[in-house]
Each structure stands twice: as C-alpha cells, then as structure tokens.
Amino acid sequence: MPSLPSIPQVPKEVLIAIAAVVALLVVWLWGRSARGRYVAIRKSEASEALTSELGRIADALERLAALATPHETEPSAEEKPPRRENWLSLFRR
Helix, strand or coil: CCCCCCCCCCCHHHHHHHHHHHHHHHHHHHHHHHCCCCCCCCCCHHHHHHHHHHHHHHHHHHHHHHHHCCCCCCCCCCCCCCCCCCCCCCCCC
C-alpha cells in the first residue's frame, strides 16, 4: 500500500520544533486565562473577631515565653566554653 502522497516527510528536528512551539503556546494561553480569576476576600465581623482572638493568643504566648525563660546577662569568662579555632577555615573565623 502506498503512503499518502499529501503528507510530506518531515525531518524529526522540525517535528520537535513544532511540538515545542505548540507546547509553549498552550502554556502561554493557560497562564493568560488564569490571570483574571482572583478571589477578593472582604473583611467581615467573623474575620475581625478571629484576628482579634489570634492577636490575644499571640500576646499571651509571648508573655508566657518571657516568664518561662529568664533573661540572663552575658555569661562570665569562666562559664564560656573555650573557643575552638577552625584550622580549616580560610579566614580563621
């Protein structure tokens, strides 16, 4: 059976280039169509109450954390661990 004469033989590289162009066109059109779909969330009484309650919880947690870990001053020289020099470091830090 002879092949269809109306379909020309196209090199593989040309087919790959055509596929890449089509793929880029599809991605571009998909991205362009997705731009206009945004959801605007308006402030409501429920969201304001939730924000207020979360703020109160965060403040309480900060106060508890401040009470749980007393702030110490700089440890004295005898309490500091000896400083090890990193002999592999280029700048000896």
